[in-house]
Amino acid sequence: VGEVLDGKALARRVEAQVIARVAALGAQGVAPSLHVILVGEVHASDIYVRHKQRACARVSIGSHVHRLPASVTQAVLCGLIAELNSDPQVHGILVQLPLPDHIQAHIVLNSVDHLKDVDGFHYINAGHLATDRNGLAPCTPKGVMRMLTEHGVTTRGSHAVVVGRSRVVGRPMAAMLLAEDATVTIVHRHTAGPARYTSQGDIVVVAVGRPGLITPHWVKHGAVVIDVGINRTEHGLCGDVQFDAVLDKAKLVSPVPGGVGPMTIAMLLENTCEAAERQLTRRRDDL
Numbered sequence: 001v002g003e004v005l006d007g008k009a010l011a012r013r014v015e016a017q018v019i020a021r022v023a024a025l026g027a028q029g030v031a032p033s034l035h036v037i038l039v040g041e042v043h044a045s046d047i048y049v050r051h052k053q054r055a056c057a058r059v060s061i062g063s064h065v066h067r068l069p070a071s072v073t074q075a076v077l078c079g080l081i082a083e084l085n086s087d088p089q090v091h092g093i094l095v096q097l098p099l100p101d102h103i104q105a106h107i108v109l110n111s112v113d114h115l116k117d118v119d120g121f122h123y124i125n126a127g128h129l130a131t132d133r134n135g136l137a138p139c140t141p142k143g144v145m146r147m148l149t150e151h152g153v154t155t156r157g158s159h160a161v162v163v164g165r166s167r168v169v170g171r172p173m174a175a176m177l178l179a180e181d182a183t184v185t186i187v188h189r190h191t192a193g194p195a196r197y198t199s200q201g202d203i204v205v206v207a208v209g210r211p212g213l214i215t216p217h218w219v220k221h222g223a224v225v226i227d228v229g230i231n232r233t234e235h236g237l238c239g240d241v242q243f244d245a246v247l248d249k250a251k252l253v254s255p256v257p258g259g260v261g262p263m264t265i266a267m268l269l270e271n272t273c274e275a276a277e278r279q280l281t282r283r284r285d286d287l
C-alpha cells in the first residue's frame with residue numbers, strides 16, 4: 001500500500017515560509033495585497049475565492065474582492081484591471097475563472113500587468129515558462145512540483161505522464177516537468193489507448209475532471225500519482241483517480257480533497273509575495 005501525499009500539511013509549511021516573507025516585506029514598508037475579481041455568481045468560484053481570502057488572512061497578506069455582475073461589459077472589467085495595474089498598493093491581481101461567455105477571457109487575462117499576474121496566465125508569463133525563464137508561474141502545476149520535491153520524488157530522468165492539456169494545468173505542468181529533466185508524455189481526449197502511456201509513467205499527473213477515470217490498470221506498480229481533478233458528486237468532492245484502489249498499487253497518491261487544492265492556494269500566496277518583492281526591487285529583468 002502506498003503513502004498518502006498530504007497537501008494540506010505541506011501547504012501549512014509553505015504558509016510558515018510566506019509569513020516570514022511578508023514580515024520581511026513589512027520591514028521595508030510594503031504590505032503585500034492580492035486583489036481578486038469575481039464576475040457573476042458561480043457557486044464554485046465563490047467557494048474558491050473564500051478559501052483564497054482565508055489563506056491570505058492566515059499569512060497577513062491583504063485581500064480584496066471586487067464583485068462585478070455577470071452582465072458587466074468587457075470594457076468595464078478591463079477598466080477595473082487598468083486601475084489596479086496602476087495602483088502601487090496592489091501587488092497581485094487575479095481574475096477568477098470562468099468568465100461569462102460574452103467576455104473574451106484571453107483579452108482580460110492579458111490586460112493584467114504581467115508583474116502582478118499571480119495566476120501566471122499572461123502570455124508573457126506563459127512565454128517565460130515555455131522558454132525556461134523565471135516568471136510568475138501558474139499556481140496549480142507549481143504546487144504539484146513542490147509536492148514532488150518535498151517528497152523526494154526524482155523528476156530527472158523519470159517518465160512523467162500528464163493527463164489533460166489545458167492552459168491552466170496540463171500544459172504548464174508538462175513544461176515544468178520538462179524543465180526539471182523528466183521525459184514527458186501528454187495524454188488528452190484524442191489519445192488512442194491512454195492507459196498504454198500512463199501505465200509506463202513513474203509520475204502520473206491527472207488533470208481532466210472525470211471522477212474515477214484513473215483505475216489501477218492505468219498505473220504501474222510504485223508510481224507517484226498526483227490527482228488535480230476536482231469533481232462535485234452527490235457523495236461530495238472527489239478527484240479523477242480511484243483513490244483506494246490506486247493507493248494499493250502506487251507508491252504515493254495525492255487525495256482529493258486535501259492534496260493539490262491546498263497547495264494551489266499556498267502557491268498563490270507565494271506568487272503574491274514574489275510579485276511584491278519584484279515590484280519592490282524592480283527586478284523586471286526576469287519578469
Ligand SMILES: NC(=O)c1ccc[n+]([C@@H]2O[C@H](COP(=O)([O-])OP(=O)(O)OC[C@H]3O[C@@H](n4cnc5c(N)ncnc54)[C@H](OP(=O)(O)O)[C@@H]3O)[C@@H](O)[C@H]2O)c1
Pocket residue numbers: 140163164165166167168169170187188189190194207208209210228229230231260261264
Ligand atoms: N486542485 C486545484 O487547485 C485545481 C486547479 C485547476 C483545476 N482543477 C481541476 O482539474 C481538472 C482539470 O481542470 P482543467 O482546467 O485543466 O480542465 P479542462 O480545461 O476541462 O481540461 C481538461 C483536459 O482533460 C482532457 N480530457 C478530457 N477527457 C479526457 C479523457 N477521457 N482522457 C484524457 N484526457 C481527457 C481534455 O482534453 P482535450 O484538450 O483534448 O479536450 C483537456 O485537455 C478539473 O476537475 C478542475 O476542477 C483543480
